[in-house]
Amino acid sequence: MIKLTVLYDNEACPGFAGSWGFSALIETGKEILLFDTGWDGTLLLKHMEKIGIDPASISKLVLSHQHWDHIGGLPEILHANPGLTVYVPSSFSENLKREIKKRANLVEIKEAVEISNGIWSTGELGDKIKEQSLVLSTENGSYVLTGCAHPGIDAIMDAALCHGNIKGIIGGLHDGERFERLKEMELIAAGHCTVHKEKIKVAFPSKYKETRAGVLFELR
Template sequence: MHTEDLTVTIIYDNRVVAEGLESAWGFACLVEGLEKTILFDTGGDGPTLLRNMAELGIEPRDVDLVVLSHAHWDHTGGLADFLDVHSGVTVYLLESFPDEIGDDSRSGGAGVIKVSEPTELCGGATSTGEMVGQTGIQEQSLLLWTDSGVAVVTGCAHPGIVSTVERAKEMTDRDVLVIIGGFHLFKDSDASVRRIVSRLQELGVRWAAPCHCSGDSAIQRFADAYGHTFLPCRAGSVIPVGKLLQTAQSDREGQ
């Protein structure tokens, strides 16, 4: 496995990088470069998901696994339409999901695996398992890892982005170097956002790619704090996770 090929492409987001793509409230991204190709979340609706996939040159049939972070509509809304065009996948959802999401996936022809504990998805990709924060909303996040470190991809990070990074460090015994996704900070005060950003920096997170429900002002705070290691993240962004992790490794070796 050439880990440098590991990438995360944002398919569905509240914002887009270029004309031709559509924005809507929700999140979906594609992980490529591992043994399996993973669609993480499916956005809020099928037509936008499928149109953006087509615009980005992504073939639905190339997807092996669909991982749903949590049961909110803006992450599961595109699932049924996706399965209509490609049902040859295994869908990973949480034990706590409403039954109908699993039932609909099975009747659509997909395999279903219910996750509660941390679960390996394929070499280099692991689910954190079900986490619950103060909000009481159950969610799983995706860990992508190589020998050089870990990238964490979150849907809404309802259990808290800091707790998710802490869990990822514990689980993998590696540094979390990259965070990507919705961090659900759009309702947080500026003081709270600043605390969270500095806590993430203390934890050693080196690249940050906030999108979706992170909120515009929090995204700006990340941009200010991270400078050149802030990664713009909208539908159409391709995040070269493998290369970033390798850069960190070369920097460590060069020290």
Template sequence: MSKISLIFYWVFFAVLNLKASEYEITVLATNTANFGGIGEWSFSALLESDDEKILFDTGFNENTVLHNANLLGKDLSQVEKVILSHFHGDHTGGLIKLRKTFKEINPKAFSTVYVADGFFEQRYDENGELRGFIGGFNDVDNFLKETDDLGIRFVILKEPIEISKNLYLSGPVERIHERVVVSPGFYLKKDGLLLDDLVLDDQSLGILTKQGWYMMSGCGHAGMINTAQKFKSIQNRDVIGAIGGFHLFRSSDEVVTKTALALKEFGLKQLVGGHCTGIHEARKIADIVNIQNKNLSHGAIGTVVTKDLKILRSSVE
């Protein structure tokens, strides 16, 4: 065989072996559990590349992510970067326990945490009493003292940032195209007045794959359309996939249809819902967008999106 032929075959098979994404995604916390996992009202997902592991959200109860990771054979000791989608306790509850568990094994484990601007705003209940809900703390100052003592460093984002190769955080998302999802029972205080908390610290993650954006949200309080548009403003590519919580459960048909039509226009091909997305709502979006069943899952503990964007252990199939 000639050298030219060898080069051709090498290039051909190298192209075949290219993965669509640098990152494999594994769901570690959500409402639905299989195979002995702990299910709860929360979200967490592990992103793994050839070079690093990153955790997106940390679940509600402090032991949930630890239990489910151990069950799935996932070693979290090398996780150094953490993304918290917003301040709610069902996304921040495991952070401190995870840091305590792994810091002796790896001093950098769970030491760098990315949050969006507004994350540390003190929240109150309807009576004006402290209600932080951050990682089980009502008082934000107490939470900050505990995390500081543990050597956790927070990076507060006001705009999008690339934190690893082809891995972007949206930072705060402008509320332009859809209704604002408030945070019931949580208020901000300004000039002695209690104001609805609009969860302006809500942020999402975007993986820039070879086909386009694959976005991940914890609750999607900023809105699925707004979030997708935010990533398109970073680089104008299709939004081909979405995973996580998108706060569409109990939404009106009008809202779900509007969301679905926008996602269809954006080029959505795969949806892995979970947490607060809603099974009925995810199914309706899939029907409108014409997503194949193999590319639709409501997600459960252990659901995986591979680097070539295949869903494993799908709850739909």
């Protein structure tokens, strides 16, 4: 079982604050990973404290793409955890990569690669805005975790399919309308920048789950 807690989202559960951006914490039982950082690092650390996570216990940070609402919390998280390994799409700006290298171990991602046991990057996808998504594999199937899904649902799902049956998707889906790619899934947790939340909710009422800061998904 993989525990995924939404730490940062445009919307929030009571006790958490909504703020434009996305971040999720992944606990595999062996390792703790962070996916994106929202834009306000102080708020991100506050939400970590609220769920009882010490930022120093995170071993890996995966940044989906170089947009302000996904990387804004980077300075605070590097300050709180100097030993972190940071995975970025290789298309990140050279200046930003140089700055990250000064404070952390930087890994540039081009092709699909296993980042932790059962957790894969799709590799850098997309043309205009390059982005990596994660595939989280459990004994019973795999789940896709997206930042904004700028490369499109099709490109991300095509890249994820080599991990077998995709049981669910969590994260931002931007303006994606290829809902037929979602219909076989059990969990559709579209949050952050997803434009068509209402349409997705209506199309898949039993599978749609609200995604907001403070929500915990137990992925099996």
